[in-house]
Amino acid sequence: xxxxxxxxxxxxxxxxxxxxxxxxxxxxxxxxxxxxxxxxxxxxxxxxxxxxxxxxxxxxxxxxxxxxxxxxxxxxxxxxxxxxxxxxxxxxxxxxxxxxxxxxxxxxxxxxxxxxxxxxxxxxxxxxxxxxxxxxxxxxxxxxxxxxxxxxxxxxxxxxxxxxxxxxxxxxxxxxxxxxxxxxxxxxxxxxxxxxxxxxxxxxxxxxxxxxxxxxxxxxxxxxxxxxxxxxxxxxxxxxxxxxxxxxxxxxxxxxxxxxxxxxxxxxxxxxxxxxxxxxxxxxxxxxxxxxxxxxxxxxxxxxxxxxxxxxxxxxxxxxxxxxxxxxxxxxxxxxxxxxxxxxxxxxxxxxxxxxxxxxxxxxxxxxxxxxxxxxxxxxxxxxxxxxxxxxxxxxxxxxxxxxxxxxxxxxxxxxxxxxxxxxxxxxxxxxxxxxxxxxxxxxxxxxxxxxxxxxxxxxxxxxxxx
Amino acid sequence: xxxxxxxxxxxxxxxxxxxxxxxxxxxxxxxxxxxxxxxxxxxxxxxxxxxxxxxxxxxxxxxxxxxxxxxxxxxxxxxxxxxxxxxxxxxxxxxxxxxxxxxxxxxxxxxxxxxxxxxxxxxxxxxxxxxxxxxxxxxxxxxxxxxxxxxxxxxxxxxxxxxxxxxxxxxxxxxxxxxxxxxxxxxxxxxxxxxxxxxxxxxxxxxxxxxxxxxxxxxxxxxxxxxxxxxxxxxxxxxxxxxxxxxxxxxxxxxxxxxxxxxxxxxxxxxxxxxxxxxxxxxxxxxxxxxxxxxxxxxxxxxxxxxxxxxxxxxxxxxxxxxxxxxxxxxxxxxxxxxxxxxxxxxxxxxxxxxxxxxxxxxxxxxxxxxxxxxxxxxxxxxxxxxxxxxxxxxxxxxxxxxxxxxxxxxxxxxxxxxxxxxxxxxxxxxxxxxxxx
Numbered sequence: 001x002x003x004x005x006x007x008x009x010x011x012x013x014x015x016x017x018x019x020x021x022x023x024x025x026x027x028x029x030x031x032x033x034x035x036x037x038x039x040x041x042x043x044x045x046x047x048x049x050x051x052x053x054x055x056x057x058x059x060x061x062x063x064x065x066x067x068x069x070x071x072x073x074x075x076x077x078x079x080x081x082x083x084x085x086x087x088x089x090x091x092x093x094x095x096x097x098x099x100x101x102x103x104x105x106x107x108x109x110x111x112x113x114x115x116x117x118x119x120x121x122x123x124x125x126x127x128x129x130x131x132x133x134x135x136x137x138x139x140x141x142x143x144x145x146x147x148x149x150x151x152x153x154x155x156x157x158x159x160x161x162x163x164x165x166x167x168x169x170x171x172x173x174x175x176x177x178x179x180x181x182x183x184x185x186x187x188x189x190x191x192x193x194x195x196x197x198x199x200x201x202x203x204x205x206x207x208x209x210x211x212x213x214x215x216x217x218x219x220x221x222x223x224x225x226x227x228x229x230x231x232x233x234x235x236x237x238x239x240x241x242x243x244x245x246x247x248x249x250x251x252x253x254x255x256x257x258x259x260x261x262x263x264x265x266x267x268x269x270x271x272x273x274x275x276x277x278x279x280x281x282x283x284x285x286x287x288x289x290x291x292x293x294x295x296x297x298x299x300x301x302x303x304x305x306x307x308x309x310x311x312x313x314x315x316x317x318x319x320x321x322x323x324x325x326x327x328x329x330x331x332x333x334x335x336x337x338x339x340x341x342x343x344x345x346x347x348x349x350x351x352x353x354x355x356x357x358x359x360x361x362x363x364x365x366x367x368x369x370x371x372x373x374x375x376x377x378x379x380x381x382x383x384x385x386x387x388x389x390x391x392x393x394x395x396x397x398x399x400x401x402x403x404x405x406x407x408x409x410x411x412x413x414x415x416x417x418x419x420x421x422x423x424x425x426x427x428x429x430x431x432x433x434x435x436x437x438x439x440x441x442x443x444x445x446x447x448x449x450x451x452x453x454x455x456x457x458x459x460x461x462x463x464x465x466x467x
Numbered sequence: 468x469x470x471x472x473x474x475x476x477x478x479x480x481x482x483x484x485x486x487x488x489x490x491x492x493x494x495x496x497x498x499x500x501x502x503x504x505x506x507x508x509x510x511x512x513x514x515x516x517x518x519x520x521x522x523x524x525x526x527x528x529x530x531x532x533x534x535x536x537x538x539x540x541x542x543x544x545x546x547x548x549x550x551x552x553x554x555x556x557x558x559x560x561x562x563x564x565x566x567x568x569x570x571x572x573x574x575x576x577x578x579x580x581x582x583x584x585x586x587x588x589x590x591x592x593x594x595x596x597x598x599x600x601x602x603x604x605x606x607x608x609x610x611x612x613x614x615x616x617x618x619x620x621x622x623x624x625x626x627x628x629x630x631x632x633x634x635x636x637x638x639x640x641x642x643x644x645x646x647x648x649x650x651x652x653x654x655x656x657x658x659x660x661x662x663x664x665x666x667x668x669x670x671x672x673x674x675x676x677x678x679x680x681x682x683x684x685x686x687x688x689x690x691x692x693x694x695x696x697x698x699x700x701x702x703x704x705x706x707x708x709x710x711x712x713x714x715x716x717x718x719x720x721x722x723x724x725x726x727x728x729x730x731x732x733x734x735x736x737x738x739x740x741x742x743x744x745x746x747x748x749x750x751x752x753x754x755x756x757x758x759x760x761x762x763x764x765x766x767x768x769x770x771x772x773x774x775x776x777x778x779x780x781x782x783x784x785x786x787x788x789x790x791x792x793x794x795x796x797x798x799x800x801x802x803x804x805x806x807x808x809x810x811x812x813x814x815x816x817x818x819x820x821x822x823x824x825x826x827x828x829x830x831x832x833x834x835x836x837x838x839x840x841x842x843x844x845x846x847x848x849x850x851x852x853x854x855x856x857x858x859x860x861x862x863x864x865x866x867x868x869x870x871x872x873x874x875x876x877x878x879x880x881x882x883x884x885x886x887x888x889x890x891x892x893x894x895x896x897x898x899x900x901x902x903x904x905x
Contacts, residue, residue: 001769003581004581004807005581013812014548016546016548016808016813017817017820017885020816020823021888022820022823022889023827024819025819025823027711027819027845031683031845033710033714034713034714034717036710036815037585037709037814038811039807039809039810039811040806041810042810044808047554047807048550048554050807051554051560051578051804053574054573054578055557055559056559056574057571057572057574058566058571058572058573058574059563060558060561060562060563061563062562071564073562074471076562079519079520082520083519085552086523086524087527088524088527088532089527089530090733091533091734092734092735093544093734094541094542094736094737095538095540095541096531097861097865099531100530100531100865100870101531101736103529103530104530106526106529107523107526113510114508117509117510129600129604130600131792131793132780132790132791132793133600133791135790136641140637164792165779165780165781165783165787165792166780166790168780168784168785169785169787169790172785172787173641174642175642178784178785216497216498220502221499221501246504247498248495248498248502248503248504249502267471269562269797270562270563270564271560271561271562271563271795271796271797271800272560272564272565272575272796272800273597273793273795273796274739274795274796275600275795275797291637294629294630294632294633295540295630302637303603303630303634303636303637304604304637305603305604305634306541306603306630306726307542307630307737308736309737310737310738310739311736311737311738311739312733312735312736312739313738313739315523318523319519319523321510322511322519322523323468323469323470323514324513325468325510325512326508326510327507327512327513328468328469328513330504330507332470334491334494335472337494338483338494339474342482342485342486345485345486358493382568386570391564391568391571411471411472412471412472414474414478415478415481441765443570446571448569448570448766448768448769448770449766450570450765451570451770451771451772452762452764452765453762453774455763456762456774457774457777460751460758460760460774462580462583462595462751462758462759462761462774463580463584463587464581464584464761
């Protein structure tokens, strides 16, 4: 499809601003731009049609099944969007005087209260703009805690090898050496490996529970006890909170701080890769280390972004929390887990689960045997699913499972959708054996076929230029 | 209660039976009994959509929506064209995940590619990423990418937004690096002090243009000194001002960042906003975050993909330069639609009118007894004045539904944009006059 720039016609424009009604002020020449930016010149019709056409080449949660593991692609309610667009929220300056933003503070206070209940934490910040940003904030709480006690010898953060890449990257951003510990054969934390890694240099542990293979670690109390015994703190990566919200609380598992992805668990839209919100909760003893805005709140400690965070995302999450309430929260978790187990049971006769036991909200298929038999990879199967109107599962993650496909159906899918998806998986399993080439060249019904990613990495073309 | 679970109770029972289970507790068999919640959470019962609408609307009604906003300080009340609100609300853009699966994400990927191109045009830089969280994180990430083994210190002009300073300092605290503030003289970066502070351990210098006081920095001169000392030069820019101001590239910047909120994003009590980030080509592989590249598909058709992923955390893990695994895609889309709707001339007009209105307001205020500009330099659309009886002035303005300037360092920091009419400015000036001549 043509780019906006290729549709541009010199002199075409939208009439947005009136003529200036005050005397002009000249920008001194030494500050002035030499040539105007080559932005497109378009009519409103051009713009509307351009983006409507682009929209037709995007698969959203509204378009069809989106079982993208670890991303919790649940339905995003429309009322949440309407509430966030209310002028009483959208038009409020972050530096409004306190009385003029009482409603915003009520939103933040109420959301904090409910989310602390769900997390089993005592306090919370909404400043972090995303999950990884929340991890950064949470590990900085741990760092400040040790620093405040003059405990300078704690230089290491322990991370299981099944963790999201953001965990080790976060630890490194916080100046920690990362100790990766191997998972046990059942996909959970290997207690001996953990004991071996713990010591006087342990600052903390970063853990997801349920973990990235979709299993709840039944040793969780022992894990957090061991870390605390060594003088470290426990960070809960809330990536998989959707499986357990209202059922079991990270605070009760022994965690000291947590981030929650409002854009996953609390149904705010992913927006094609953001904006999200990574609310960070903590136990009372870490409260003083939470970030605050220098300008808005007179903070003089840490601050991870400007002002108070992605407020309008919090409005959406609060709308969702109010809707579900105390019964709806665990109901959502239970149905996310039920749907995942049901889908796994219906696929199981064809592709093999990596861990054949009750799972939480997601499960991982291991296609290595299938690849050996049929010569068809997890990537091929993922691409073939697209032709059936499904978004592919997460591929090749976690790293401890080879040829992994990770499926997370979420609670907002019905039984017919799950049955339909399982039937597609069974069809592809058979087709992989009878006609592997069809899968190896999939997808066949999309605007483009498989792109040349090697070329893009070697010779990146990252902007349009007039020819 | 409200719920988005489509399965009926009989359907749930049917699925449980298919699993050979009696009840949901069996699904959670790995959860120890000691921590399994047997009672409800201590939060209210769920509500219907209509009840929720009433409750949330009532909260919004407790906020005050001003008719006129004369306050900026990092969040700017520029006019948002209608089309800019409608496009990002389209459900596919709204609800999709990061476009890893390019075959069903061409629309998103192309929109990011267009955004990257627009940011390059605006800044004059070679390469832009797909955006980061906001202007403050863009500044902090820029400072991080400029550091190498030998050069670890980041210099920041003290005339920078306090939140940006705090964010850079926080990121430095994380990695154990040092940030040093370059003092201000007459409201702008103290050039002599900067030269003195540019030692061999300095990795980069960050300046905000226009700076936090609204003043225009002598950006080329600063940049030349930075380069002479072998450090990298980061400029934090106001994106609408860039439509008429000398580009960061022409000022010698190696990295250009900024708060993208003025590009069609609502004030929203502080977010979500948009951090734009662009660099010279030599730094391309050090940029954090997502980058979209054009390539071809297996039939030779134009295609767009997320590229240069070897830099990122899901591949590099602890060796990645940043832990970032998202951007502000929907905000970047909003900014693209804004720039397309305004066009080069509309953007420049918004910049010129913002500047003209701020000067009109400054002139009107400074004609009043006891009011004067604190600093004499050229300014864009913000300015700091010294004035008596600030509290009374602001509360008188409030009664007229006007949000006055921000009390800061003993003065008041005012801002005007193209959105404010002359009539509204005259009303604000008359209101201030009434208080000061009382």
